[in-house]
Amino acid sequence: MSSRETKPHQSPALERGARILDIVARSRTFLSLSDLSRELKIARSSVHSLCQTLVNLELLIRRSDHTFQLGPHVMRWSNAFTLQSDVATEFAAIWDQETGLPGATITLTVQDGVEVVYIAARNSERSRTGMEFRVGMRLPAAFTATGKAFLSHMSDYEIRRLYAQGLPEARTPHSVRTVDNLLAELRDIRRDGYSCDEEQIAEGMVCFGATVLDSRNRPIAGVAVSLSMDAEAVAERGTIIENVLQMAARLSHRMGADLSAAAGGGGGGVGSPLQK
Amino acid sequence: MSSRETKPHQSPALERGARILDIVARSRTFLSLSDLSRELKIARSSVHSLCQTLVNLELLIRRSDHTFQLGPHVMRWSNAFTLQSDVATEFAAIWDQETGLPGATITLTVQDGVEVVYIAARNSERSRTGMEFRVGMRLPAAFTATGKAFLSHMSDYEIRRLYAQGLPEARTPHSVRTVDNLLAELRDIRRDGYSCDEEQIAEGMVCFGATVLDSRNRPIAGVAVSLSMDAEAVAERGTIIENVLQMAARLSHRMGADLSAAAGGGGGGVGSPLQK
Incomplete structure (x- = not known):
């Protein structure tokens, strides 16, 4: 930079x-x-x-x-x-130059209750996920990588209240089925600093996500990389996660987040601050 | 300054x-x-x-x-x-040096639904209102000068919803009795830029109020001067209102409000910005 x-x-x-x-x-x-x-x-x-x-x-x-x-x-x-900085614009500005993932499918969402709404997406031929993300599209937060990242910022109590009527209908045989299993996933996300949807939205597709924080260090967007679950994806898993975390950290920094304060705070956010 | x-x-x-x-x-x-x-x-x-x-x-x-x-x-x-600037502290810092109202009773409130809560007060011997304002005290917003100033920032629709069950019980024969009369008072406040409680809280006491705006130009506090309704108060009315507006403008400026943007916006706020 x-x-x-x-x-x-x-x-x-x-x-x-x-x-x-x-x-x-x-x-x-x-x-x-x-x-x-x-x-x-x-x-x-x-x-x-x-x-x-x-x-x-x-x-x-x-x-x-x-x-x-x-x-x-x-x-x-x-x-x-705040008026001049728009997370979708910043996202568009970085997605090619610095993602280290040329050609991958990258998406940006905001949370709306039990759903995430896609506010920007770069679909890739190469990632061959068989799924096209369009702006305005909604998916269940409980199954998506960005949604899980958002949910990991909420307390177990809030999650139970949000899903008092149960989880949405499964989309694949891998979609999480119970609130207890979702809570277990969220604990892993808080520990690891990134989230993962392994075939919970579409069979054969894996997504890695993290949250973008605003100037008050609160989640304002989720960023995720989606790819088909082939041998290459499995081999590159570590690199891809590192890249998603870097994108989230860069966007958060650009939106005014104080990543030195966020580090160690847990919560599925930014795992590896870029700050010196 | x-x-x-x-x-x-x-x-x-x-x-x-x-x-x-x-x-x-x-x-x-x-x-x-x-x-x-x-x-x-x-x-x-x-x-x-x-x-x-x-x-x-x-x-x-x-x-x-x-x-x-x-x-x-x-x-x-x-x-x-935002962390370092506290409206009550700023209020205490200015209330004597620059109010131009040495010895007057000056209060600072925040709104909580249909009530105002007193967060700071300087009670005066001289104003002889017979009423002592204590921090933590609550009074009906509809009858107090600061409460009316807050309410003047809401739309008529919001006011009707807030008082769907009617106004609180009158405290004096002068307390406003109907939502329609309250709305008429709020229209005057929006036009004049200051609010007035003439014996609506206590007989023989008059209060003039205005709102303090935060850095987003939204009301965060109300400031008011209270005095007994004697000949002196009536004669000095213009000076007192000018002083209340100046205190509100000074506090708003100190809290980061952009008074040049607020001017002309109406809403019972700051009538005479101090900005050059």
């Missing part, structure tokens, strides 16, 4: 200003000029001048005890970010 | 970086380097170097057509802002 390359310092004042906001954002206590100067390892006078500018810009607020907290102006940017 | 004073430019690069983010945030289309250079009236090479830094910081994303959109890093700051 080009934005991660190490570049010569283009604008040190701008970088330092952003670092000050980062430090104030991460701190559990309100920091003073001296705290910031110590943390940044730069002279107090420089920190003073940067903080003064940030206060003028309302990016920082000076509290009555001379410590700092973040200012309201940051909300202007985050509201605009 | 000290942050609004015109200060010498402390860090031009930081100010320009923030301006670039502002322009990208406000634009309805995605802008190129040339667009930004024209807008900022600074050389393309300087804009290039600032944008490069902003891209490295993930505050901007360079799109495939070489235009820019906001980057995910802004969400780190906005999430921290």
Whole structure:
């Protein structure tokens, strides 16, 4: 990703200003000029001048005890970010360049109760799953890889309530039949960080999925790779899962998720954060 | 407000970086380097170097057509802002310094269905309302100034549904008795930008209220001034309302509301934005 390359310092004042906001954002206590100067390892006078500018810009607020907290102006940017960033658009932007799965069938869904709705799909000739995913299509969440990933973010109690009337009708002999078996699958997903539909939607098709998180680290979309269950798929299983997790992490990061906070939180989400 | 004073430019690069983010945030289309250079009236090479830094910081994303959109890093700051900014704390910080109403009874509430809950209150000897507001206290939204301000953000349909069982029992002979009369009051509030409880909660007490908006410009709190209905209160009515509106605007701004966007939107909110 080009934005991660190490570049010569283009604008040190701008970088330092952003670092000050980062430090104030991460701190559990309100920091003073001296705290910031110590943390940044730069002279107090420089920190003073940067903080003064940030206060003028309302990016920082000076509290009555001379410590700092973040200012309201940051909300202007985050509201605009949310409007400008659309998970389906970001998905379309990455699906070819960086997936490492040229030609695989890749889908993006959102959850709607006991179903997932497909909001983007790249169907592949090569994956020969015999199934075409179309935008707007709905499938039972309990059987699909993305649906299972979503469900893994819910508690067992919520799952039992959601399926109080039982699971939907099986689509194949492999479709999960009981809530207890579904709960067992969800426990595996929380442990492994990815989900799997092995012939539960269509015979001969396997899908691997993971959830995309938003800026509050809540699931907003599910991403999955679908392929036919042949020898090649079985052999490449590890690589494919790694790729799905990377796509989910990249999309989550792009949507503003804080993957360092999400790591270790479990929940069928992003297993291998890309963050340094 | 000290942050609004015109200060010498402390860090031009930081100010320009923030301006670039502002322009990208406000634009309805995605802008190129040339667009930004024209807008900022600074050389393309300087804009290039600032944008490069902003891209490295993930505050901007360079799109495939070489235009820019906001980057995910802004969400780190906005999430921290939301955690650090508490409307009750901000309320306590401003209630004496800048209210222009030294000694008046000032209260802050949140809405909970058909009631308002008091989350902060400064009771005054001087206002002699004979009523003491305590944190945690609940009063019927339909009779209180802050409650009416909240209700004015709802549609007539929602109000009728909320009061499908009728209004609560009157507290004084002046308490509004019918949903139709309440709706008429709410229409006045939407038009005037402030709300009023004239002896509907307690005889001899008048309260003026307005809503505090959050960073999505939705009401999160109501602020009101309460005073006894004597000659002084009647004479100072205009000044008091102006002060309540200023407090609401200041608190809203502090909570990240975009008052320029809210202005003209109606809804019993902030009538006179402080923004330049």
